[in-house]
Every structure is written in structure tokens, then in C-alpha cells.
Amino acid sequence: QLSLFRLTANRPFSTSHSSVDSEEIKKFQLLAHKWWDEEGEYSALHSMNDIRVPFIRDTLLSMSHNYHLGNPLSGVKILDVGCGGGLLSEPLARLGASVTGIDPLEDNIRTADQHKSFDPVLAKRIQYKSSSLEEIVEESMETFDVIVASEVVEHVADLETFTKCCSQVLKPEGSLFITTINKTQLSYVLGIVVAEKIMGIVPEGTHEWEKFVPLEELEHLLESNGFSVKTVKGMLYNPLWGSWSWMESTSLNYAVHAVKSGAQGPPGPTDAPSETDIQQHSATAGTA
Amino acid sequence: SSAAMAAARGRALLPQLTPLWSWMRPRPGPRAPLCATAAAPSQPLYDVVVSGGGMVGSAMAAALGHDIHFHDKKIALLEAGPRKEYDHMPDSYSNRVSSISPGSATLLSSFGAWDHVCSLRLKPFRRMQVWDACSEAMIIFEKDDLDDMGYIVENDVIMSALTKQLDAVADRVEVFYKTRAVGYTWPLPSHSCDTTPWVQIELADGRRLQTKLLIGADGHKSVVRKEAEIKNIEHQYDQSAVVATLHLSEATDNNVAWQRFLPTGPIALLPLSDTASSLVWSTSHEHASELLAMDEESFVDSINSAFWSNINHSDFIDTAGAMFRSAISLLKPSGTAVRQLPPSVAKVDPESRAMFPLGMGHATEYVQHRVALIGDAAHRVHPLAGQGVNLGFGDIACLAHHLSAAAFNGTDLGSLKHLLKFETERQRHNVSLIAATDLLKRLYSTRLAPLVLLRTWGLQATNALPPVKVRI
Numbered sequence: 004q005l006s007l008f009r010l011t012a013n014r015p016f017s018t019s020h021s022s023v024d025s026e027e028i029k030k031f032q033l034l035a036h037k038w039w040d041e042e043g044e045y046s047a048l049h050s051m052n053d054i055r056v057p058f059i060r061d062t063l064l065s066m067s068h069n070y071h072l073g074n075p076l077s078g079v080k081i082l083d084v085g086c087g088g089g090l091l092s093e094p095l096a097r098l099g100a101s102v103t104g105i106d107p108l109e110d111n112i113r114t115a116d117q118h119k120s121f122d123p124v125l126a127k128r129i130q131y132k133s134s135s136l137e138e139i140v141e142e143s144m145e146t147f148d149v150i151v152a153s154e155v156v157e158h159v160a161d162l163e164t165f166t167k168c169c170s171q172v173l174k175p176e177g178s179l180f181i182t183t184i185n186k187t188q189l190s191y192v193l194g195i196v197v198a199e200k201i202m203g204i205v206p207e208g209t210h211e212w213e214k215f216v217p218l219e220e221l222e223h224l225l226e227s228n229g230f231s232v233k234t235v236k237g238m239l240y241n242p243l244w245g246s247w248s249w250m251e252s253t254s255l256n257y258a259v260h261a262v263k264s265g266a267q268g269p270p271g272p273t274d275a276p277s278e279t280d281i282q283q284h285s286a287t288a289g290t291a
Numbered sequence: 292s293s294a295a296m297a298a299a300r301g302r303a304l305l306p307q308l309t310p311l312w313s314w315m316r317p318r319p320g321p322r323a324p325l326c327a328t329a330a331a332p333s334q335p336l337y338d339v340v341v342s343g344g345g346m347v348g349s350a351m352a353a354a355l356g357h358d359i360h361f362h363d364k365k366i367a368l369l370e371a372g373p374r375k376e377y378d379h380m381p382d383s384y385s386n387r388v389s390s391i392s393p394g395s396a397t398l399l400s401s402f403g404a405w406d407h408v409c410s411l412r413l414k415p416f417r418r419m420q421v422w423d424a425c426s427e428a429m430i431i432f433e434k435d436d437l438d439d440m441g442y443i444v445e446n447d448v449i450m451s452a453l454t455k456q457l458d459a460v461a462d463r464v465e466v467f468y469k470t471r472a473v474g475y476t477w478p479l480p481s482h483s484c485d486t487t488p489w490v491q492i493e494l495a496d497g498r499r500l501q502t503k504l505l506i507g508a509d510g511h512k513s514v515v516r517k518e519a520e521i522k523n524i525e526h527q528y529d530q531s532a533v534v535a536t537l538h539l540s541e542a543t544d545n546n547v548a549w550q551r552f553l554p555t556g557p558i559a560l561l562p563l564s565d566t567a568s569s570l571v572w573s574t575s576h577e578h579a580s581e582l583l584a585m586d587e588e589s590f591v592d593s594i595n596s597a598f599w600s601n602i603n604h605s606d607f608i609d610t611a612g613a614m615f616r617s618a619i620s621l622l623k624p625s626g627t628a629v630r631q632l633p634p635s636v637a638k639v640d641p642e643s644r645a646m647f648p649l650g651m652g653h654a655t656e657y658v659q660h661r662v663a664l665i666g667d668a669a670h671r672v673h674p675l676a677g678q679g680v681n682l683g684f685g686d687i688a689c690l691a692h693h694l695s696a697a698a699f700n701g702t703d704l705g706s707l708k709h710l711l712k713f714e715t716e717r718q719r720h721n722v723s724l725i726a727a728t729d730l731l732k733r734l735y736s737t738r739l740a741p742l743v744l745l746r747t748w749g750l751q752a753t754n755a756l757p758p759v760k761v762r763i
Contacts, residue, residue, distance in 0.1 A: 041480075041708065050708075056700050073362025075699070094701025121488050122503075123336065 022168070023107045023135045024160040030208060031087070035110035038088025039118055044206050046245055048090050048154065051182070054238065054247045055153055055258065056094045059180050062234070062260050063149065066178070074099030082147040082172060084136055085155035089115035089129065095151070096128040103147070109133040136168045143172045153182040156221070157214050166228045173263045179230060182238065182258045186215035189254045204242050218253050225261045234260040337365045337465075338704055339694075340492060340502040342472055342515050344370025346389075346446060347666030347683035348508030349453040350399070354691040356460035357402035360698040366464045367500065368457070369492075374468045377451030380411055385445040386534045386643045388561060388569045390548070390677035392441050395684040399452070403459070407452035408444060414562045415439035418547040420631060423735070423746065424554065424597075441677070443548070443561045443569065471495045475505070475518045480660045480707070490661050490705070504705040506663050506690070508683075511652050513668035519659055525652035525671070528732070530556050531579035532649055532674055533572040536640035537594070542566050549633040550675070551598055552735040557675045558597045560633060568634070570594065571674055579646045590644070591636050598633045649673055651729055653722070657714040661705035663690060670721050675735075676728045682721055689716050 034044055041049045060075055071077040077099035083092045086104030088111055096102045096119075106112055112133040119125040132139070150169050159165050169179055184194055191212045198204040222232050238256035239248050338361075341352045352368040355361050391399075391413075399405040417440055457464055476491035489501040507515025516523060537560070539545070545562040556573035563569050572582070572594070582590060652671035657664050666683035693713045697704055734746050 041706065052702070053700065056702075060700075072359050073364070073698075093703075097701035098699075 022165040076100035230261040343509035356464040404452040536643040538638040658710035
């Protein structure tokens with residue numbers, strides 16, 4: 004039976020305050036060298052960049068007043084949680100951001116470090132660390148402008164701790180971007196049965212439906228930990244073309260943009276603009 | 292353990308479904324020379340290197356250099372020849388000219404080059420009259436609105452404008468003159484070893500460069516294409532083109548481009564000014580040599596005769612053609628336009644006669660991991676359609692668009708995925724045009740009555756049908 008809050012989830016052996024799940028680690032260990040094969044096991048994550056990078060970029064551009072030609076994210080400090088081989092860290096760094104990528108698996112960090120080493124611009128802008136989110140909280144209080152946790156929360160053991168840590172390392176009014184898989188009947192049929200067992204889009208065993216995060220639960224968790232959810236969008240993967248697109252329905256994959264509330268209590272006039280404002284700004288940003 | 296490995300890899304019911312786009316391109320294996328050694332840190336790394344500094348290569352480098360998303364990127368252009376100074380245009384016209392379509396003019400103005408062209412010299416034309424030597428059939432291309440159909444511009448003028456615009460972005464685009472690339476080393480597509488992921492270029496003077504994307508704009512004998520082992524479908528026509536700068540008997544508006552299909556090949560007169568036109572005469576190698584060797588008077592006579600003589604007509608064809616024309620005029624009264632008479636030529640510029648062999652070529656692939664081909668390196672056509680350089684400029688507009696979007700998305704510029712988008716778009720456009728041009732060339736190379744009749748009626752019908760003409 005589903006309990007709404009997975010805090011009481013039945014994991015007798017996991018440390019109750021760590022967001023890292025050792026079972027999950029093992030699954031990724033064996034694929035640590037496959038990250039950068041665009042047509043391999045991680046091809047769906049590579050093509051996800053085509054929608055998640057513009058989403059992050061345009062949201063941040065619409066909230067800022069400066070635009071550096073050729074480097075839209077210049078000056079932005081981003082934390083990429085669960086960075087894996089660096090698939091998302093690299094494009095963000097190319098756009099000018101300073102990126103810190105963390106991943107509990109050392110082999111992933113090794114792959115990521117090696118891949119960025121050939122490009123002097125990336126090597127300078129990205130720092131990778133083998134670490135869990137909790138481990139960096141103390142030294143990184145309110146350090147980052149942006150946190151991205153893409154395709155991560157469905158592998159996390161303790162989502163409440165995870166959310167609290169995000170809040171701690173994020174500056175006030177900083178942005179949190181999450182992409183993950185919804186916990187619905189549809190996501191079971193398509194995300195597990197079809198994607199893993201039948202079509203092999205994702206290596207079998209990568210995902211456990213039990214750990215998928217229902218959208219409502221995530222929104223509640225964010226709101227009760229000092230975040231304000233600004234945007235929610237549904238995502239759809241087309242296996243034939245290997246491409247992602249946005250869609251109305253959030254019953255499969257979805258993306259969330261949330262903003263940490265300002266330093267002084269209830270939202271005031273200086274808070275980040277509402278969703279409609281953001282969309283208006285996005286529309287005009289392209290013509291600026 | 293192997294069981295655990297198998298479990299982790301997933302035993303799906305169907306074999307792992309890699310996306311369709313990667314099935315259509317079998318994954319390239321490593322090419323000789325194999326795995327490059329780790330690059331010395333002194334080898335400069337560029338985001339894009341364009342090999343070939345002709346009109347297409349220079350325009351590609353200039354387009355990227357002026358793109359806002361390339362503001363912080365490093366681009367290099369390699370040109371084997373010396374830098375030419377174009378400050379001062381000579382009074383006489385150069386014999387190498389191009390017909391620039393409005394689309395190409397738009398591309399050139401997108402990075403400020405068209406203004407320079409206009410301030411130097413060019414000749415807009417409003418009309419194209421194309422007709423057959425073996426019949427009365429003709430087709431007239433004209434825009435209903437008073438816009439120009441195209442522009443005749445000397446290649447030197449275009450190069451002058453491009454050089455100026457390259458100078459304007461010298462902080463982003465480094466031009467290497469008198470530089471020839473002698474070798475390329477290709478990276479493995481997905482590197483998991485210690486080898487450099489970039490393309491390595493060895494220059495004739497021993498210097499080495501690295502780049503994330505190599506664009507081959509080095510002409511129809513492209514070295515980039517050969518070294519990348521991209522198959523090229525090619526065919527030498529038994530023809531050479533003779534070019535010359537001509538002076539007309541009398542000054543005229545001269546805003547029409549003329550082309551007549553002779554059995555030996557098309558002869559075209561492209562306007563340069565009110566009193567001068569450029570000749571492009573495609574004919575057999577022997578005839579071309581004769582034309583070059585003969586004295587100036589005989590040369591001029593040959594040209595006038597080619598445009599005016601009716602010796603290739605036959606009564607049968609003329610009658611059949613006339614009948615068809617009356618039939619059309621019953622159905623579509625406006626479908627037969629007034630035939631204008633081409634100007635007659637008085638003089639040829641001394642020293643302006645030249646010839647070059649013609650051929651057709653098409654690369655089976657325009658792109659590979661970290662490589663893209665544009666211009667004649669990708670496709671070579673017969674000049675009869677006046678499309679050659681326009682296809683190249685079209686390639687640039689498309690590739691620059693995709694690269695700009697990729698840069699704005701933070702994507703690796705050399706990644707095959709977005710390069711394939713460029714290839715698909717351009718091959719779709721180019722293949723039909725190249726095939727049609729080749730077909731036209733073959734169709735018009737004969738005197739055989741049935742084929743003449745076919746093309747006569749075809750031309751007349753096409754002339755009468757506005758929608759078809761507009762597409763062309």
C-alpha cells in the first residue's frame with residue numbers, strides 16, 4: 004500500500020538521514036564508462052539535453068537582467084546533483100556557468116573528470132567531486148545560485164533530507180530544477196514494462212516504480228521546505244526518433260522549477276516573478 | 292560477475308532499441324591513422340576550422356564570426372592562396388562571375404557583406420529567357436512583383452566583401468593564408484581511452500591544430516572529403532565552359548539573362564552593365580579550345596551566330612511547336628509571352644577568354660562525427676542552372692543556423708546528432724536540384740526529334756504554367 008510520505012518507507016538497512024541509496028549505487032557502477040556514448044545506454048539522457056538545457060537557460064535568462072553575448076549563463080554558480088558522467092554539467096558550463104558536479108560514485112566522477120579534461124574551457128569552469136549532497140552542505144551554505152537535480156530524485160533514499168539540503172546550499176531566491184518520473188499507472192506500463200523490459204530504452208533494473216516520485220508529493224515537499232513551485236511541465240520521450248518533447252500531461256516524466264524563498268519570511272514585492280510573468284519575459288527575451 | 296553484468300545491462304525482449312537516426316548511419320569504425328596520441332598542450336584548440344578560403348569557405352567563417360552565440364568561440368579559416376587585396380576594383384570586368392539568387396543575397400547581408408557588394412558593383416536582372424536552338428520553344432522567368440530575380444556579381448567583388456567582413460571579426464576568426472592542410476587525424480566517436488576527442492590537422496609547415504568541428508569547403512576535389520573516406524558520386528561531362536567578358540553593340544537596359552540550348556551545350560549571356568555582358572558557353576572540349584584559339588572577330592561572330600541562327604530548326608519541329616503554342620493560347624491566353632531578342636555582341640575583352648572543364652559530383656554523406664562538407668566539396672553542378680554558388684550559400688545558411696542553435700544550447704559543436712539535421716535538410720534540397728540539372732543537361736544535348744519535341748512541349752507547357760515556374 005502506498006503511503007504518501009516515503010519517510011516511513013521500509014528500508015531497514017539504509018541510514019535514515021542519508022539521501023544516498025547503496026543499492027542504487029551498485030546499479031550505476033557497472034555503467035560508469037558508458038556515459039559518453041551518445042548511442043549507448045545513456046542515449047535518452049543525451050537527447051534530454053535538447054529540452055532540459057533550454058528550459059534551465061531560458062528560465063534563468065528571464066529572471067535576470069544581464070545578458071552576456073555568447074555566454075548566457077555567465078556568472079551563475081550551479082550545483083549539478085547526481086551529475087553522473089557530466090552530461091548536463093558540460094552544456095551548462097559551455098553556456099558560461101561555473102558548475103560543481105557531485106555524484107556519490109567515484110567511477111562516475113572519474114569519467115566526468117576525464118571527459119572535461121580535453122577542453123580547457125570546460126576544465127576551468129567545472130569542478131567534480133565524489134560526494135553525497137549532505138557531505139557538502141557544511142562547506143557550501145547558501146553558495147549556489149542554481150541547483151539541478153535531473154533524473155536523480157527517483158534514485159534517492161530520503162527525499163525530505165535531500166530537499167532540506169538543497170535549501171541549505173542554495174542562496175535565497177535561488178532556483179532548483181528537478182526532472183524525474185511520475186508515479187502513475189502509466190509510468191509503470193511505459194516507464195518500466197515498455198522502456199526497460201520490452202524495448203530496452205533504459206537498462207533493466209535502472210528504475211523501481213516504488214521510488215518514482217508523484218508530482219503532488221514533490222510539490223508538497225518543496226513547498227513545506229521553503230520553496231515556491233513556479234513551473235511544472237510534462238515531458239515525453241519518442242523512442243523512434245530518440246527525442247524528447249514537452250507535453251501537457253505530467254503522468255510520465257516531468258520537470259519542475261522551484262525558487263527558494265527570500266531571506267525575510269513571507270513573499271514580498273522583490274520575490275521572483277510568478278509563472279505568467281516568467282512566460283511573458285521568455286517571450287520577449289528572444290527579441291531583446 | 293558476468294551474471295550481474297548481464298542483469299545490469301538488461302536483457303530486454305527486443306534488442307536494445309537505439310534511436311532510429313543512429314540506425315540510418317552505421318556507426319563509423321575508427322579510421323586510419325588510428326588512435327591519436329594525447330595532444331601536446333601547445334597545439335591550439337579551435338571550436339571550428341574551415342578548410343578552404345574560396346567564396347563558400349570565407350562566407351562560412353564570416354557567418355559564424357558574426358553570430359552572437361559564437362561571440363566567445365575560436366574559429367580558424369585555412370586558405371592555400373595568398374591574401375588578395377581588393378581595395379581597388381579594376382575598370383574592366385573579371386571573367387569569373389556568379390549569378391547570385393535573392394536567397395544568397397539575404398545570407399550575405401546577414402553578416403554585412405551585401406552592402407559592400409552593392410557599393411562595389413553588381414548587375415540585377417529582372418528576367419531570364421531560356422530557349423532551344425532546335426525549335427521556337429522558350430521559357431521566360433520573371434517575377435510579377437518588380438523585385439530582382441537575381442544579381443550577376445564578379446567573384447572578386449564577392450571575395451572583397453567577404454574579406455572585409457572577416458577583418459571586422461578578426462578577434463574571433465583567425466585566417467591562415469598560404470596554409471595548406473596536409474593531413475587529418477580523426478577521433479574515435481565515443482572516446483573512453485586517453486586519446487584526444489578532437490580532429491587534428493597537420494599543416495604543410497609542420498604546425499598542428501585541433502578543432503571540435505572541421506568544415507570542408509575545399510572545392511570539388513576536396514581533401515577533407517577524401518581523407519574522411521566519404522564516397523563521392525562523380526561524373527565528368529564531355530564539356531568545358533568558355534568564359535569571356537563581352538561588349539554589346541549598343542547600350543541597353545541589359546536586365547535580362549539569356550540562355551540558349553545548342554546541341555553542343557548551353558550558351559549564356561549574363562548582364563554586367565548596360566554595355567557589357569559575361570559569357571558562359573558550355574561546349575565540347577574541342578570546340579572550347581577552338582573558341583579560345585580563334586581571333587577576336589571570329590569569336591564574336593560565333594557568339595552572335597549561336598544566339599541568332601536557326602540552322603538547327605527543322606520544319607517538323609517548328610510546325611509541331613507552333614501547333615502546341617496555339618493550343619496553349621486557346622486554353623490560357625496569357626500563357627505565351629513576348630519573345631525578346633538578345634543583344635548582339637560587338638567586341639570581346641582581350642585576355643578575358645578562359646576555359647575550364649565541367650563535371651558533376653555529389654557526396655554520399657555531407658557529415659560525419661566532427662566533420663561537415665559544404666559547397667562544391669559536397670556537390671558540383673553544371674553551370675546551366677546558374678546554381679553552383681547559390682547551393683553553397685544555401686548550405687552555409689542551413690549549417691550556420693544549426694550550429695548557432697547548438698551553441699546556444701551548450702551542445703558539443705562536432706556532435707553528429709545536429710550535424711545530421713543539416714545533412715538531411717540540404718540533401719533533400721540539393722539532390723533534386725542536382726538531378727534535375729543533370730537531366731536537363733542530357734536532355735538538351737541531343738538533336739533527336741522525339742526528345743526535341745518532348746523538351747519543346749515541356750518548355751512551352753512550363754512557360755504557360757505559373758505555379759511550376761515560380762518553384763523554379
